[in-house]
Amino acid sequence: MPRYSRDQVRRRRRTLAGCCALLVIGVLVLTVSCTIRAVRDGDPVPPEAAATAAVPTAEVRVADAEAMTVPGTPADAPALAQLPEGAALEQGEVMGIDVSSHQGTVDWTAVAADGYAFTYIKATEGSGYTDPMFAINWEGAGAAGLTRGAYHYFTLCSSGADQARDFLAAAPPDDAALPPALDLEFDGACQERPEADQAQAEIDDFTRIVEAAWGRRVVVYSSSQWRAHYGLPVADSRPAWLFEDDGRPEDPEWAIWQLRFDGTVGGIGRPTDVDVLRIDVLREHSVLTDEERTQLATTS
16 A cells, blocks of 8 residues: 655545545535545645535526516506505516415416416425425416416425425426515414524525525515514525505515405405516526625535
8 A cells, every 4th residue: 555644644634524525415526536546646736626625516507587578467457456556567567476275276367367477386385395286376377378486485393405405396497487485474384483593594505405406596575573583684685575565665676566465366266465576676686696606506
């Protein structure tokens, strides 16, 4: 067996440690094997190679921002009656709804006939639960011509990573769809409330995994109770989905405005959330920056 100097032994240990870490997370980095060979042959290890071997990398999907198109809401659409008194759609805005199995069976052709152009559909909740109507609603909404998006109802009972994996299994990346959305509420969620830093860490895990897979920022909706308890650092720079039932949201940067939770929608026999989407704002705010892509690549 070859003999090594103390300096070479230290280098070899660092390299092998980096290699094991990469194998644990399932990422193969060519630099690792090259570095190991260099140590075995007695050649010095360049600092650049050692640094590269120590940093795990993951593929961050490149999304086509122009693939998402949303039809308009006609000027005489029945959906417009759901707007607050005196309110009207502005340029680039369209009407939509968000649904789950709570709405029962949806006649998506009737929804489209009312002038609704988009829908967010509940895909998953926590870990281990996929909405039983998700696949049916996804297919029906698409066939009726609505632009679709999937959302996840986050809970504090399971890890953010597990929830992200379940969401991606139900709603894999689709550039033609609306960006994935994250719903942060306490209703029906786990009774235990961890400390804010722990809750945020789990949310960060969810957004990191989903954003790397989709190549787009996650849209964030939160209840007033959630914001009062935890604040909302996760929403920084991400598209905002805000609720306001008596007029437009005060935040001028909103991407989606939920204006009703008890709306009457053709084709749905139960109260339904009604929303307005600003297409250009959503598209712009869902694009990952180069810095974000680099960060995701080294932490996912």
